[in-house]
Amino acid sequence: MTDLSWIDPLLSAARPQAMGALLRYFRDLDTAEEAFQEACLRAVRRWPVNGPPRDPAAWLILVGRNYALDEVRRRSRHESLPDEAAISHTEDAEMEMAERLDNSHYRDDILRLLFVCCHPELPVTQQIALALRIVSGLTVKEIARAFLVSESAMEQRITRAKRRIAAADVPFEAPGPQARAERVATVSAMIYLLFNEGYAASGGESHVRAALCEEAIRLARLLLRLFPGEPEVMGLTALLLLQHARLDARLDASGNIVLLEDQDRGLWNREMIAEGLVLTEKALRHGRPGPYQVQAAIAAVHAQAARPEDTAWAEIDRLYAMLETMQPSPVVTLNRAVAVAKLRGPEAALQMIEPLAAKLSGYFHFFGVKGALLMQLDRPDEARVAFDKAIALANTPAEAAHIRMHIERLLERHAARSAPPSAAAQATTALPTGRGSAG
Amino acid sequence: MLYSVLIYASEAVAAARSRQDDEALLARHLALQRELAAEGRLGAVVRLMPTTTATTVRGTNQSMVIDGPFIETKEQLLGLYLVECATLEEAIETARRIGQCCRTPDSGALEIRPVSWSRLDVPRGEAP
Numbered sequence: 001m002t003d004l005s006w007i008d009p010l011l012s013a014a015r016p017q018a019m020g021a022l023l024r025y026f027r028d029l030d031t032a033e034e035a036f037q038e039a040c041l042r043a044v045r046r047w048p049v050n051g052p053p054r055d056p057a058a059w060l061i062l063v064g065r066n067y068a069l070d071e072v073r074r075r076s077r078h079e080s081l082p083d084e085a086a087i088s089h090t091e092d093a094e095m096e097m098a099e100r101l102d103n104s105h106y107r108d109d110i111l112r113l114l115f116v117c118c119h120p121e122l123p124v125t126q127q128i129a130l131a132l133r134i135v136s137g138l139t140v141k142e143i144a145r146a147f148l149v150s151e152s153a154m155e156q157r158i159t160r161a162k163r164r165i166a167a168a169d170v171p172f173e174a175p176g177p178q179a180r181a182e183r184v185a186t187v188s189a190m191i192y193l194l195f196n197e198g199y200a201a202s203g204g205e206s207h208v209r210a211a212l213c214e215e216a217i218r219l220a221r222l223l224l225r226l227f228p229g230e231p232e233v234m235g236l237t238a239l240l241l242l243q244h245a246r247l248d249a250r251l252d253a254s255g256n257i258v259l260l261e262d263q264d265r266g267l268w269n270r271e272m273i274a275e276g277l278v279l280t281e282k283a284l285r286h287g288r289p290g291p292y293q294v295q296a297a298i299a300a301v302h303a304q305a306a307r308p309e310d311t312a313w314a315e316i317d318r319l320y321a322m323l324e325t326m327q328p329s330p331v332v333t334l335n336r337a338v339a340v341a342k343l344r345g346p347e348a349a350l351q352m353i354e355p356l357a358a359k360l361s362g363y364f365h366f367f368g369v370k371g372a373l374l375m376q377l378d379r380p381d382e383a384r385v386a387f388d389k390a391i392a393l394a395n396t397p398a399e400a401a402h403i404r405m406h407i408e409r410l411l412e413r414h415a416a417r418s419a420p421p422s423a424a425a426q427a428t429t430a431l432p433t434g435r436g437s438a439g
Numbered sequence: 440m441l442y443s444v445l446i447y448a449s450e451a452v453a454a455a456r457s458r459q460d461d462e463a464l465l466a467r468h469l470a471l472q473r474e475l476a477a478e479g480r481l482g483a484v485v486r487l488m489p490t491t492t493a494t495t496v497r498g499t500n501q502s503m504v505i506d507g508p509f510i511e512t513k514e515q516l517l518g519l520y521l522v523e524c525a526t527l528e529e530a531i532e533t534a535r536r537i538g539q540c541c542r543t544p545d546s547g548a549l550e551i552r553p554v555s556w557s558r559l560d561v562p563r564g565e566a567p
Contacts, residue, residue, distance in 0.1 A: 005460065008457075009456045013451035013454070055513065221489065224491045225490075228506045229505070229506040229507065234491075234506075275489070278488065279492060282494060282506060
């Protein structure tokens, strides 16, 4: 076989379990990583010859562990390693044993691997970068590109993060139920932030950002395979799938943001939506709703509307109200206001968001929504002020361009004022009716 | 006789495939499906969602509803073909053709199970 592309997915799929076990043995991220790298190099040499092992993760764990142990011995004795042929021979002899490697720890191993990346002392961006490097196995170059920093800066960031973890106290004993649940919640939060990093597009090339979303979905599915009965993990996975399903519809050909209600719903990924809906329903059956499940349910309502006007806004309002009690936040209220605008009109929505002004004074979407509501209420001067603030706070050129489009419409409308009434009426019906955030 | 060819492989490996590789794999399957349909032998093709979407109902009175697949295995049932084959020999040959679309030199396997009887009036299946 000359085409070796089949090996990569095998190595990637085995990575979390193998790295998790190696971290448990060596209690050191660098040693575990080095051992895994070496095991992968040997896999690439041996698997095309002997065929892949029945349990790639067990193979990599064993070979990686032996390599690292030899390495420790060699360093302590200042001796050289036995030659390659001798090692390869032991590898094959020990494959039998690899089949019998204790698999009972693997769930906690993978969870620990994810969890060490989320150490509370690490800033969120470092947590995400570390998880992408350690768990997903992305190269430093790939991660640097996603975060728009130089490769050396990212290298430094990851090295610093590892050093902090090495200095911190990482619990290696198997966690109790309470501690395990806490770890799942911490890891879920990191996966959610990773997805947002890709979704919100706070800069960078769009395909790079999409790769971050895909990686987040991969990690969510990994966590769900470990905890198949955990409703919040189902909710998280569902939420990410339902949001990512809209990827191709969210930007137009020239890279402009397309609002949810203006999106071509034929571009939505039906397979992802179907999976997201199944997971949402499965989660809600448990009767233990949480923030991810409710957000997934909101995304599910949007996904099920064939046309924007079919959206069940009352249901969305009810779900946001639920989310407000679970996770009170001005951003949640802002989103609820969009549903309220649909149900009870822009005046009610504006009243709802006005108390948020102080807390959201630095939030792009607040001024986007406010401007749109003021436009609907025919208060163009105040709308203009809100839109100008939004532009000043925009995170990406696409966000700024989107608001400029609103302003242009505002100016057209202003110009239409002096034109015959029919033209003015036309301009008014063309106005967007809400939702300042991208769909 | 109608045979089912059940495709087993690691869904973790399937999830680790790049998007291009996944699209190439789908294209190979669609080409094979056109061939089998032209031969008048294709019954149905099913691609299953990941086992994380599975729910298992078990117990004598089916009162227990469990999240996840029936059994935890290293390989999962990812999908299946129903194909008309004159002999087992032909079914094996067909399974090999399906295997070439999957290209799984890893732990994947194809199980050939003759169909006792079937009803193929599927209400709504979404074509890829």
